[in-house]
Amino acid sequence: MTVPAHGTTEVSLTLDPSKVPAGTTFSGHVVATDTATGTTVAHTGFALFKEAEMYDYTITLTGRDGKPLSGNVALHTADSSESTLIAVDGEKTLRLPPGRYTATAYVEVPGDTADSLGQALLISDETTLGDGHTSGTADLDATKVRKAYAVTERESEETQAVFNRQRTYANGTGVNWSTSWLLADMYDSLHLAPTKKVSDGSLRAFLHWRLREKVLDAATGTGRDIELTPQPGTAYRDGSSTLRTVYAGRGAAADYTGLDARGKAVIVDRSEDVTATERARTAADAGAPLLIVVNNTPGRLYQSYDGADGLTVASVRQGDGARPVSEAKSESGRLHVRQQQYPDYGYDLVQQFEDVVPDRSLAYRPDDGEPARVRTGVYAAPGTLGYGGRYFIPAWGPGLGGDAYEQWSRTTTEYVTGGTTAVGSWYEQHTGLGAADGYFERGETDSYTGGRQYDVAWFKPVQAARLGDTYVPYQTSTNTLNWNVAVWSGGDAGHVGAGGGTKQTTLYRGDAQLATFKAQSGRAYNLTAGSYRLVATGQRTTAAWTGSTSTRTTWSFDYKPLPAGTARADAPMRRC
Structure with a gap:
């Protein structure tokens, strides 16, 4: 269009979203130029954005106390095996394209007692957006979680808990995805939120518990059992003993003034004012064979203690620590302690879930006749040390877990869940230290048969x-x-x-x-x-x-x- 000199002309530019498909974005500008010189004398920009087909998806995150919770939420979709991490402060609404969505979150939750700290996996029900569904919600509610735990016939302590879950879709209608979780040492309990039964495709999941004979088994002189947690790198004195107890405040050198700790179990309160190393060295210098640190926060305490060779160091939760502290302060306290650095028995237990995490008790209680009984021997010179462990490998991907220190040239009995081929298989490895440093052996077992005895040997001659x-x-x-x-x-x-x-x-x-x-x-x-x-x-x-x-x-x-x-x-x- 040409506009005469000193003249005016009205021009209408209409951008009509109804004429373009959803998800369209374009922009440009209208330019006026001087025909004589070609110079731009005016320009007007324009743009159009028509949102793709999107729907509201609202995530709510609620703590075990019923209050809004802040945390990271993983968003899973049937279109990808990878999840997207979303920061949620109580509630957040996303705009998402058509599809099927599930949200998960790992959150801290109070345990069964005031000094207990757990971690929970919250899993929302699957939501469909589009195809007549104009919005969706993901309700991640920690008030609904249930504690999952294993109960063994022989007295044991849990050293590892792993949860693994896979979602598959029928007839190739989605991309399979999975999530896995190894409970951190600081948590003393694991919790799961119930889910609705999957009707399209499948949900396979399992919990793998590793338990062992207690390292430190203790009771006060009045018969109160105390749950002690050995600290990394601590020394052990296998066998049973009864020790007098003394209380040394925060464990600083000044707290030992006038205190006779030689040959006794010293009990101290954890304080940020005294380092772990200072606590240990001071107790060792005072001649104590055992140091017990009462945690000042919920959950388990794990700390490394340097410079305390020969000292056994353990932590105890606040509730369990109150009684021995009281008895030690009365100067009449005694502690009966049994130490077993390397176990004579252990458990590798797997609880399976098919299509649903049920809204009922998640306690797993096999008797010793139900799992396979695996007698494991390691051929090596007496006293040879190493590390190793048994891992449960999911059928859909890699496994999680860690090794434990071992003493070889001995036989242990391990109770292992059988009939697990639907969700995975067993993998085991052992690696030497000292004179056996660098040597390793590994093997796989598809599944054990429950109730059957197996005799397994590692580094068995002839190699x-x-x-x-x-x-x-x-x-x-x-x-x-x-x-x-x-x-x-x-x-x-x-x-x-x-x-x-x-x-x-x-x-x-x-x-x-x-x-x-x-x-x-x-x-x-x-x-x-x-x-x-x-x-x-x-x-x-x-x-x-x-x-x-x-x-x-x-x-x-x-x-x-x-x-x-x-x-x-x-x-x-x-x-x-």
């Missing part, structure tokens, strides 16, 4: 090279053979192990040596069809094992190049 697990030679489309041999595998079927000493692997074709490596792994290039041999040897000298000081194992195999389009395949090895 020799073995293939299996991830130790499987494979060939590639470029005619390259790769191998990694578990040279020090114990005699129990299915176990593979490796570690120190000197190792060598060599590939032969006939009598011709094609490749050799001073290692348990290696590769050879440009192989052609034919018969080959792989030889693995190892030598070692260690006080941990007086036998199996050398090993030699040979495998033969027939090699053929891979068919076109195949990038990789396992090589078919035969042990000679």
